[in-house]
Amino acid sequence: xxxxxxxxxxxxxxxxxxxxxxxxxxxxxxxxxxxxxxxxxxxxxxxxxxxxxxxxxxxxxxxxxxxxxxxxxxxxxxxxxxxxxxxxxxxxxxxxxxxxxxxxxxxxxxxxxxxxxxxxxxxxxxxxxxxxxxxxxxxxxxxxxxxxxxxxxxxxxxxxxxxxxxxxxxxxxxxxxxxxxxxxxxxxxxxxxxxxxxxxxxxxxxxxxxxxxxxxxxxxxxxxxxxxxxxxxxxxxxxxxxxxxxxxxxxxxxxxxxxxxxxxxxxxxxxxxxxxxxxxxxxxxxxxxxxxxxxxxxxxxxxxxxxxxxxxxxxxxxxxxxxxxxxxxxxxxxxxxxxxxxxxxxxxxxxxxxxxxxxxxxxxxxxxxxxxxxxxxxxxxxxxxxxxxxxxxxxx
Ligand code: FES
Ligand SMILES: [Fe+2]
Numbered sequence: 411x412x413x414x415x416x417x418x419x420x421x422x423x424x425x426x427x428x429x430x431x432x433x434x435x436x437x438x439x440x441x442x443x444x445x446x447x448x449x450x451x452x453x454x455x456x457x458x459x460x461x462x463x464x465x466x467x468x469x470x471x472x473x474x475x476x477x478x479x480x481x482x483x484x485x486x487x488x489x490x491x492x493x494x495x496x497x498x499x500x501x502x503x504x505x506x507x508x509x510x511x512x513x514x515x516x517x518x519x520x521x522x523x524x525x526x527x528x529x530x531x532x533x534x535x536x537x538x539x540x541x542x543x544x545x546x547x548x549x550x551x552x553x554x555x556x557x558x559x560x561x562x563x564x565x566x567x568x569x570x571x572x573x574x575x576x577x578x579x580x581x582x583x584x585x586x587x588x589x590x591x592x593x594x595x596x597x598x599x600x601x602x603x604x605x606x607x608x609x610x611x612x613x614x615x616x617x618x619x620x621x622x623x624x625x626x627x628x629x630x631x632x633x634x635x636x637x638x639x640x641x642x643x644x645x646x647x648x649x650x651x652x653x654x655x656x657x658x659x660x661x662x663x664x665x666x667x668x669x670x671x672x673x674x675x676x677x678x679x680x681x682x683x684x685x686x687x688x689x690x691x692x693x694x695x696x697x698x699x700x701x702x703x704x705x706x707x708x709x710x711x712x713x714x715x716x717x718x719x720x721x722x723x724x725x726x727x728x729x730x731x732x733x734x735x736x737x738x739x740x741x742x743x744x745x746x747x748x749x750x751x752x753x754x755x756x757x758x759x760x761x762x763x764x765x766x767x768x769x770x771x772x773x774x775x776x777x778x779x780x781x782x783x784x785x786x787x788x789x790x791x792x793x794x795x796x797x798x799x800x801x802x803x804x805x806x
Contacts (some may be wrong), residue, residue: 589653
């Protein structure tokens, strides 16, 4: 986000606040709950959205040094192994041994290695994915070509510190993966220089879209977050922009933004005056607060189950030191727990919503005019799903 955009966005909020308004959609939107509970919809999502398009899976700073790796539980039982190879290049492999499919690294585990040795029979792979060792290979597998037994590698690319993959092995990644405005937004957040403080992983009994929706509207702030966020934010006031696809930026202004009108423009600071959300749907949501960024990774496991991974990204230790000071550690730990506390308020609601939807008593949901980002999200979702207007009309 360049300085001009930062100023423009703050002015937009001040103007809306002065009129007592927010960013509207022209009308309300109604959808059947079918899309949150149905196996048929879920299968179509996996095929068309999660497998059929490039997807952001994480950030390069999750594996900052040569040999660093992390295993990510992914859709359809897949496990991804994100590795920084010996040439400082990030690669994404299937976390599956070419002998008999064992997992090389347990879910959620990370670290730094020169080689990955399978826990079953010790076939061993380099960080470039080549099979470099296998006990008694010549005696047992003399008719196989060792060179053809490297790890399965997905096409991947890092753009502005974000790691993109295509899970369809036959597909190349398109030249443009991020709009210029999104790139500039991630530069503004200095994503490439962030460090992982801690991560947390858990499974929720809710559809991934319900969880995403909770992150892109402020209508619920004064109610669901009355004791946590509400005292600091401007209630049901938010603005958002998109530059195509399911990517967007949302501004959730804090009460401190109102002070901007009495400050010279050079004192306006978006990081302090608002929370900024960037979504790279369907899988990633970034929540930027003044001194940290929460990366929220969503992996749908079934229509009613989603794995959530929270990764707290923070600035590297000051003064080129390798370790955070005690004061920094204390602050990061407080923020790590605070994010979880606030998200839990959303997640509890999300699980109850899912249970109600599965009961089938109330058969539709309505998005108000001021929940305009939800309308946008579902319009893009339907496009990505390949629904034509007739199917959509039937589904409503
Ligand atoms: S399954 Fe990996 S070495 Fe046998
Ligand atoms: Fe929320």
